[in-house]
Amino acid sequence: MKFRFPIVIIDEDFRSENTSGLSIRALAKAIESEGMEVLGVTSYGDLSSFAQQQSRAGAFILSIDDEEFSGSPEEAARPVEQLRAFVQEIRFRNADIPIFLYGETRTSRHIPNDVLRELHGFIHMFEDTPEFVARLIIRESKQYLDSLPPPFFRALTHYAQDGSYSWHCPGHSGGVAFLKSPIGRMFHQFFGENLLRADVCNAVEELGQLLDHTGPVAESERNAA
Numbered sequence: 001m002k003f004r005f006p007i008v009i010i011d012e013d014f015r016s017e018n019t020s021g022l023s024i025r026a027l028a029k030a031i032e033s034e035g036m037e038v039l040g041v042t043s044y045g046d047l048s049s050f051a052q053q054q055s056r057a058g059a060f061i062l063s064i065d066d067e068e069f070s071g072s073p074e075e076a077a078r079p080v081e082q083l084r085a086f087v088q089e090i091r092f093r094n095a096d097i098p099i100f101l102y103g104e105t106r107t108s109r110h111i112p113n114d115v116l117r118e119l120h121g122f123i124h125m126f127e128d129t130p131e132f133v134a135r136l137i138i139r140e141s142k143q144y145l146d147s148l149p150p151p152f153f154r155a156l157t158h159y160a161q162d163g164s165y166s167w168h169c170p171g172h173s174g175g176v177a178f179l180k181s182p183i184g185r186m187f188h189q190f191f192g193e194n195l196l197r198a199d200v201c202n203a204v205e206e207l208g209q210l211l212d213h214t215g216p217v218a219e220s221e222r223n224a225a
Helices: 019-033 047-056 074-094 105-110 130-146 151-161 176-180 181-191 194-199 215-224
Strands: 008-012 038-041 059-063 100-101 120-122
Touching: 008 019, 008 130, 008 194, 019 038, 019 059, 019 130, 038 120, 047 074, 059 130, 100 105, 105 120, 120 130, 130 176, 176 181, 181 194
Parallel strands: 008 038, 008 059, 059 100, 100 120
Antiparallel strands: none
């Protein structure tokens, strides 16, 4: 089953017509062409509330330009502190979600090591094609998302989406009986087909056995322990 976890891009030039804006939108388009959803925003906004979005994101791409480090030392330090605060806020809630920094090659020299070590990578603007970078980001995002479901839930979602008929128990028929009456259809539409297709007993071989502790059931027990 495909869950919705968009790639979140934070770039103040996301809607601009300058070189940086065109580049980041080309990357976003390449990601979308691979079947992943992209959410583009132009600022961090409220740090805490935005960091909470980590629960529904598949990865973060944070863009930073070399121009942001021009000016006085105080002005040059501001983007680094903002970046550090955001990364720390994300990592406080989620240690594994991929975070990428996107910028010019020379920009990387401004990023301190304590920030770099929390990243999954620094994407050098113009050093590779958007299509290649998109596949790299999607690979990391999919690996992260694949690591989230515990064993039994993963097996259950696969079973519900596999199109298997449920003949093992009377009544566990995927909810099709509800489709025979108007109120039943209301019930079916309210709860959704996934819930009813996943309503199975402990006789489904693909899901393991509760009594003899095999398959995904056993994996989940070990995972919980």
